[in-house]
Amino acid sequence: MTAAPTPVQQANRHSDNKRPQTPSRLKHYLTAMLLILLVWGSAWKTESTLGELVQGAPNMLDLLKEMFPPSWTYMDNIAPAMLDTIRMAVVGTTIGAVLAIPFAVLCASNVVRNVWVFYPVRMVLNLIRTIPDLLLASLFVAVFGLGLVSGILALSVFSIGLVAKLTYEAIESIDNGPLEAMTAVGANRMQWIAFGVVPQVIANYISYVLYTFEVNVRAAAILGLVGAGGIGHYYEVTLGFLQYDRTNAIIIFTLVVVLLIDFISTKVRERLL
């Protein structure tokens, strides 16, 4: 016996008709296939196989065995170089951070409203950021010779790219109200920036500089590989003489320093914002 449909059932049947068609999942499947194809294709072209990884595993173990115990006494020898590394990062970051200010201002479309200014400057900035820091260091070593100066210059240029990019994006997201107010009081361009823009982005800017310093300490640790001074030089030396226990000491030392600086910098940045 079939009962007459209740009003609710009737309403449901009505909404069943209105329900839109389930969207096709074809797009998801195609995306997945494309991804798999890309990974597999890359592996095939570079002739890398999982088998190689398995074959290499014993070598890896040997290397690890040679790395331990680390040569703790070697730390005394590399302490001055580690200090040099930090000094490079400090000086490089500072120079870069100062030079980044005009770049950041010229890139911000709400400060410089002329597209013929901010687009070209952004292009230059993008160009700077595409050059890896190691390549920058090699270039400066070629020009200024081996040593800390080349490393510092490489880090400066690298910092300009990073700080300017982050800062100009911060400038573009500031509250427009105070800027309008500064126009209304009759401020000139520089005063407008000093009173309307700067106070709104200064905390961000300092935070970005500290972040860049963190990145630069890590970068500075390997710049020595291309002769640009600092601890990186000792990686080359110890690896070259197969003194893996010493290499390990450098790695641990670097790790501790980087973690310490990251920790302090992060704490300071939390306070700022």
Place this chain on the structure above:
Amino acid sequence: MIELRNVSKLYPNGTKGLNAINLRIEKGEFVAIVGLSGAGKSTLLRSINRLHDISEGEIWIDGQSITAAKSAQLRLLRRNIGMIFQSFNLVKRSSVLRNVLAGRVGYHSTLRTIMGLFPKKDMDLAFRALDRVNIIEKAYARADELSGGQQQRVAIARVLAQEANIILADEPVASLDPLTTKQVMDDLKTINQELGITTIVNLHFVDLAREYATRIIGLRAGEVVFDGPVEEATDECFSEIYGRPLQADEWLGEMTS
């Protein structure tokens, strides 16, 4: 004296913001501009200090054309015109005092102001301005620690420190509660009466306009549809300005009680 001669503003999308406006506002007047949102109140106010450029006509401030003014001259003209905004437009991360001193930048060299080296006279002026709006004890607080009403009073202090002889206030109380609304409007009125500063206020509330202004200008679709002393602005006049009978939300209430 402010004079608008045949002022029109055409937006790039073709809408007419202002249409052939002729106005003459004498020194010391307290003018309320009323009208629906989109009627051109804000555009009119911002044309006076050229935050918005007009497409036709000319605006004269005390005998000088702000429409024709070049950069340095424009800044000098703007220095004499203080502006108060609906959203206060303070730098929230700066101290109250620095926000007030920002009103002084037009008087000094770029270098001096950027270094923050304001002369003692300016500091006195800033503190007196803060005292006048009863907020002097907050001078070293950060602006974002203050309530909305207090922030608007800081903005008024900025205008006072600016030593402007014209104040343009664009919906100064639209984001305030009725009590602080009264305080801010009272401050504006006192300043207008005691210092003789010409004051032009965009207002939404009919009763506020009646209580504080001496003259009411009604705008509708970018045209002046009413201009007269407050006594002549009857409910019928307001209905005509709004193009429909007055509604409950056009009255702030409480004030009249």
